[in-house]
Amino acid sequence: MSVLWQNAPAISLQNGCFDGLTSVAEAKTHGSLGVGAFDHLDGEMVMVDGVVYRMHADSTAQVADDTDTLSFCMVIPFEPELSQELPDSTTTGDIGALVAEMAGTKNLFVAFRLHGTFGHLHTRSIPRQDPPYPRLEEVEHTQPEYHYTDVSGLMVGFSAPSYAGKIAPGGFHLHVVDDARTLGGHVIDFQDGRNLRIEIQRITRHEVDYPATADFTRRELT
Numbered sequence: 001m002s003v004l005w006q007n008a009p010a011i012s013l014q015n016g017c018f019d020g021l022t023s024v025a026e027a028k029t030h031g032s033l034g035v036g037a038f039d040h041l042d043g044e045m046v047m048v049d050g051v052v053y054r055m056h057a058d059s060t061a062q063v064a065d066d067t068d069t070l071s072f073c074m075v076i077p078f079e080p081e082l083s084q085e086l087p088d089s090t091t092t093g094d095i096g097a098l099v100a101e102m103a104g105t106k107n108l109f110v111a112f113r114l115h116g117t118f119g120h121l122h123t124r125s126i127p128r129q130d131p132p133y134p135r136l137e138e139v140e141h142t143q144p145e146y147h148y149t150d151v152s153g154l155m156v157g158f159s160a161p162s163y164a165g166k167i168a169p170g171g172f173h174l175h176v177v178d179d180a181r182t183l184g185g186h187v188i189d190f191q192d193g194r195n196l197r198i199e200i201q202r203i204t205r206h207e208v209d210y211p212a213t214a215d216f217t218r219r220e221l222t
């Protein structure tokens with residue numbers, strides 16, 4: 001059975017625990033598809049077909065080193081159960097309902113990948129932070145954002161049930177890398193999707209590591 005693995009609960013990252021917890025090499029042992037963040041929040045992570053990419057703050061993508069570490073990640077051995085072509089002009093706003101409809105439920109985690117051309121793509125990549133780390137939402141206000149036109153690429157995401165709130169990022173979370181594997185980031189939104197195909201996998205087992213670091217164990221989590 002395919003297990004969704006996380007190296008920390010979402011509340012860890014939300015509270016500013018940005019130190020790397022696990023290596024890229026370890027993350028790869030848990031699956032082939034994933035999203036995450038690096039040590040010091042230095043770039044966005046996407047795992048595609050077992051290859052881990054770091055999308056830098058300038059939105060360029062690079063294959064990560066096995067010794068790089070991740071402050072947060074969600075990884076699964078991706079075994080899609082269903083796939084579907086999506087109508088042209090699909091936007092990010094359609095994805096949540098679409099995934100729930102394909103999965104037949106809002107009450108399970110779902111992993112998905114979405115390939116096609118994104119007529120307008122709006123991304124962010126968080127720049128490296130230094131201790132004492134701020135809370136995640138403070139960083140998100142100052143993040144560099146990018147707008148691209150007609151990007152052919154692959155989005156990787158997870159949708160989480162509403163009850164999962166503090167364990168996994170709420171709603172759905174999408175990272176993108178282009179077909180040339182040269183640029184990417186965290187998806188804020190896209191419009192005018194074309195030639196889109198989505199593949200989904202419902203998740204019935206979820207393993208979460210809880211960091212025994214001083215940073216996490218001594219913090220007043222809010």
Ligand SMILES: [Zn+2]
Nearest residue numbers: 044173174186
């Ligand atoms: Zn993200």
